[in-house]
Amino acid sequence: MILVNGAPGEVIAVTDRGLTYGDGVFRTFAVRGGRPQHWQRHYARLRSDCTALGISCPDETVLRAEVTQAARHEPDCAARITITRGPGWRGYAPPSPANPTRIVMTSPLPQYPSDFAVHGVKIHLCALRLGLQPALAGIKHLNRLENVLARAEWSDAAIAEGLLLDAEGNAIEGTMSNLFIVEHGALATPDLTRCGVAGVTRERVIENAVRHGIACDVAHISYRRLLEAEEVLLVNSLIGVWPVRELAGKTWAPGSVAARMRLWLDEEND
Amino acid sequence: MILVNGAPGEVIAVTDRGLTYGDGVFRTFAVRGGRPQHWQRHYARLRSDCTALGISCPDETVLRAEVTQAARHEPDCAARITITRGPGWRGYAPPSPANPTRIVMTSPLPQYPSDFAVHGVKIHLCALRLGLQPALAGIKHLNRLENVLARAEWSDAAIAEGLLLDAEGNAIEGTMSNLFIVEHGALATPDLTRCGVAGVTRERVIENAVRHGIACDVAHISYRRLLEAEEVLLVNSLIGVWPVRELAGKTWAPGSVAARMRLWLDEEND
Numbered sequence: 178m179i180l181v182n183g184a185p186g187e188v189i190a191v192t193d194r195g196l197t198y199g200d201g202v203f204r205t206f207a208v209r210g211g212r213p214q215h216w217q218r219h220y221a222r223l224r225s226d227c228t229a230l231g232i233s234c235p236d237e238t239v240l241r242a243e244v245t246q247a248a249r250h251e252p253d254c255a256a257r258i259t260i261t262r263g264p265g266w267r268g269y270a271p272p273s274p275a276n277p278t279r280i281v282m283t284s285p286l287p288q289y290p291s292d293f294a295v296h297g298v299k300i301h302l303c304a305l306r307l308g309l310q311p312a313l314a315g316i317k318h319l320n321r322l323e324n325v326l327a328r329a330e331w332s333d334a335a336i337a338e339g340l341l342l343d344a345e346g347n348a349i350e351g352t353m354s355n356l357f358i359v360e361h362g363a364l365a366t367p368d369l370t371r372c373g374v375a376g377v378t379r380e381r382v383i384e385n386a387v388r389h390g391i392a393c394d395v396a397h398i399s400y401r402r403l404l405e406a407e408e409v410l411l412v413n414s415l416i417g418v419w420p421v422r423e424l425a426g427k428t429w430a431p432g433s434v435a436a437r438m439r440l441w442l443d444e445e446n447d
Numbered sequence: 448m449i450l451v452n453g454a455p456g457e458v459i460a461v462t463d464r465g466l467t468y469g470d471g472v473f474r475t476f477a478v479r480g481g482r483p484q485h486w487q488r489h490y491a492r493l494r495s496d497c498t499a500l501g502i503s504c505p506d507e508t509v510l511r512a513e514v515t516q517a518a519r520h521e522p523d524c525a526a527r528i529t530i531t532r533g534p535g536w537r538g539y540a541p542p543s544p545a546n547p548t549r550i551v552m553t554s555p556l557p558q559y560p561s562d563f564a565v566h567g568v569k570i571h572l573c574a575l576r577l578g579l580q581p582a583l584a585g586i587k588h589l590n591r592l593e594n595v596l597a598r599a600e601w602s603d604a605a606i607a608e609g610l611l612l613d614a615e616g617n618a619i620e621g622t623m624s625n626l627f628i629v630e631h632g633a634l635a636t637p638d639l640t641r642c643g644v645a646g647v648t649r650e651r652v653i654e655n656a657v658r659h660g661i662a663c664d665v666a667h668i669s670y671r672r673l674l675e676a677e678e679v680l681l682v683n684s685l686i687g688v689w690p691v692r693e694l695a696g697k698t699w700a701p702g703s704v705a706a707r708m709r710l711w712l713d714e715e716n717d
Contacts, residue, residue, distance in 0.1 A: 179461055188458035189466065191449055191550050196459065197529070198591035199469030205537070230592070231599060255537065259467070262595075267475070267525065267554055269591065269598035269622055280461050284537055308580030308642075309614060312596055320590035321468035321539065322500070325532075326582055328539035329501060344579060352539055372578075 178247040180281045183239070193278055195261025198269065199319040201278075202226040203259040206377070206414045207286065211252040213244045214414070215445075218377045223258060226316045231271065232262050235279050243281040254283040255415055261319070287415055289337075294439070297422030297431055298337035298411070300351070302400075303327040307343045307372040315375040328352045338411055340403075340424060343372050348403045354413040355379035357393075358406035359434045364393040378412040378442070385441040391434075408432035417442060448517040450551045453509070463548055465531025468539065469589040471548075472496040473529040476647070476684045477556065481522040483514045484684070485715075488647045493528060496586045501541065502532050505549050513551040524553040525685055531589070557685055559607070564709070567692030567701055568607035568681070570621070572670075573597040577613045577642040585645040598622045608681055610673075610694060613642050618673040624683040625649035626668075628676035629704045633662040635676075648682040648712065655711040661704075678702035687712060 179187050194200035204223045207214045220237045227234035244256050259280040265272045305327040313320070327339050338351040349367045350356050355376045357366045364386050369375050386393035403409060408429060409421035420435040422428060449457050464470035474493045477484045490507045497504035514526050529550040535542045575597040583590070597609050608621040619637045620626050625646045627636045634656050639645050656663035673679060678699060679691035690705040692698060 181461060187460055187462075189461055190457055191451060191459055191529075191552065192457075193466070194595075196463070196466045196531075197473075197589070198595050199589050200592060200595050203467075230596070257537065259461075261466075267527065267557070269594045270602075271595065271599050282461065287537070305582050308578035308583075310578030310593070312575050313578075313592055318592055319467070319469050320592045322470060322583055322588055322590045323580070324539045325464075325468050325470050325541065326500070329541050332540075 178250065178283050180243050180247050182279055183243060189278055189280065190264050192264045192266060193261055194263065194265040195259065195278060195319055197265065200230070201232065201259060201261030201319045202230065202317055203257055203319065204317060205255060205257045208244065208248045208252065208254050208256050208283065211245060211248055213241065213256060215377055215381070216241060218380065222317070222375070222377055223260065226318065227260055229316050230262070230318065232260060232277055233275065234260060235277065240279065240281070243279070247281045247283045251283055251285070253286060255286050257282045259319070289416060293337055293419050294417060295431070297420035297429065299335055299423040300421055301331045301336045301339040302425045303330055303339040303341050303352070305330065305341070307341050307349055309344055309371040311371050314372050315369045317374045324352045337419065342400055346400055348398045348400050349373040351411050354411040354416060354419070357382060357410040357412065358398060358403055359408035359410070359432060360406055362391070362434070364391055364434070365396050365398055366393065367398050368395050376413055378414050381442060381445065382412055382438055385438070385445070389441065408434050410435050410438060412438070448520065448553050450513050450517050452549055453513060459548060459550065460534050462534045462536055463531055464533065464535040465529065465548060465589055467535065470500070471502065471529060471531030471589045472500065472587055473527055473589060474587060475525060475527045478514065478518045478522065478524050478526050478553065481515060481518055483511065483526060485647055485651070486511060488650065492587070492645070492647055493530065496588065497530055499586050500532070500588065502530060502547055503545065504530060505547065510549065510551070513549070517551045517553045521553055521555070523556060525556050527552045529589070559686060563607055563689050564687060565701070567690035567699065569605055569693040570691055571601045571606045571609040572695045573600055573609040573611050573622070575600065575611070577611050577619055579614055579641040581641050584642050585639045587644045594622045607689065612670055616670055618668045618670050619643040621681050624681040624686060624689070627652060627680040627682065628668060628673055629678035629680070629702060630676055632704070633664070634704070635664040635666050635668055637668050638665050646683055648684050651712060651715065652682055652708060655715070659711065678704050680705050680708065682708070
């Protein structure tokens with residue numbers, strides 16, 4: 178089901194700046210039993226991403242009610258909230274006052290092979306390198322052409338995800354997931370202050386690691402360092418945790434940290 | 448008037464990838480006496496930008512007819528063509544087959560003070576720096592948040608445009624215009640292979656310079672070099688040529704190259 182500004186609908190104005198300039202943000206998350214999972218975290222990120230772009234974020238209660246309404250007939254689903262700066266006309270200057278557009282969409286939960294979580298996934302090293310843009314780094318905004326171009330690099334269904342490096346050769350993330358590596362039993366995850374998207378599951382993993390006494394370094398991680406890691410793990414709100422089994426000829430056996438991380442996340446489910 | 452896929456309309460599907468990912472391209476140009484100005488050039492750029500993203504560009508005759516139709520009741524107007532990859536659903540992988548969306552919109556020609564062209568404009572040095580992304584450089588795509596953030600840096604109506612530098616401090620363009628500088632009577636314009644948008648008017652100026660025996664170097668131009676130039680000029684399809692009169696405390700008197708450039712462009716009008 179789709180709600181546009183609270184009403185069932187499937188369209189927006191062609192003058193909406195979300196279309197004309199990608200001037201907006203979004204979040205994708207799971208709904209289970211009619212409840213948006215880790216809602217407070219998703220809303221907090223949505224709000225801070227809106228603030229970073231100077232967009233007024235709709236109230237939490239309004240959005241939560243709309244997610245619940247959209248999921249009424251499919252209590253277990255994926256939901257996406259999109260907030261744009263709203264209609265504009267020609268020109269980059271933000272309209273004043275702006276009238277943000279909110280879109281809540283639900284769709285079936287993606288059905289990934291259960292094997293992905295158990296035995297791990299084969300991933301592709303993307304040729305596209307992420308550009309460095311501190312002003313937009315971390316934000317889940319609508320300017321996603323880098324992800325689109327990277328994802329278009331492979332069509333082999335046996336490849337589950339693509340690894341993105343930045344312009345300087347640091348490993349940053351998957352096209353749709355965040356990245357962790359395991360070294361001597363400790364975790365590390367890429368610094369996202371120059372590019373990349375800061376996902377809610379990444380945040381949860383970092384917090385859980387601290388809580389369980391496992392170090393988690395947020396750092397620049399070179400591609401070489403990643404290849405030498407004991408485990409490489411991909412996370413997001415819909416896939417949970419996927420261990421990487423194969424990348425560029427290098428292989429890994431499923432490790433113990435992936436299993437522990439999955440347990441942390443499962444225990445925490447709303 | 449707005450045409451969406453050839454039919455009068457004002458909306459697109461919220462699942463259109465132009466909205467969900469900024470997965471598309473656009474062009475803005477003038478229509479005069481019902482004729483899109485420099486149409487072949489604009490279409491060629493639109494097509495090559497589509498190709499760069501792997502989007503199938505609609506036929507030239509189809510788009511031209513739609514521009515003519517949209518401008519029927521306002522023969523002198525600004526037109527914008529947007530081509531997106533079309534509807535998709537969740538996930539970055541391009542739909543196959545894709546069904547691109549085309550949007551043709553007309554609006555009144557912007558009315559800039561005539562003083563801008565004659566005495567020049569005051570411009571703002573944007574704090575936002577353009578990130579380097581060779582895979583997207585030059586393309587007029589829908590991922591325009593850098594321009595949006597840069598344009599939001601000032602609201603003083605006396606400031607006509609903002610100058611964008613790249614991450615390394617090279618002058619690249621205005622938020623909505625391309626840039627030329629004059630040194631010892633010769634022209635130079637920023638290299639756009641790492642960021643920036645390659646506009647049709649920039650292309651015309653480069654070709655005209657050659658034709659009139661004036662050197663035009665495509666180069667990395669540092670901010671310092673720009674400040675020391677004899678003239679600094681901004682161009683696009685709607686503004687024509689604006690000399691820069693003031694930037695960061697430095698001032699320029701209108702120079703002779705601006706006037707010659709305007710003459711070149713005027714003579715060439717379709």
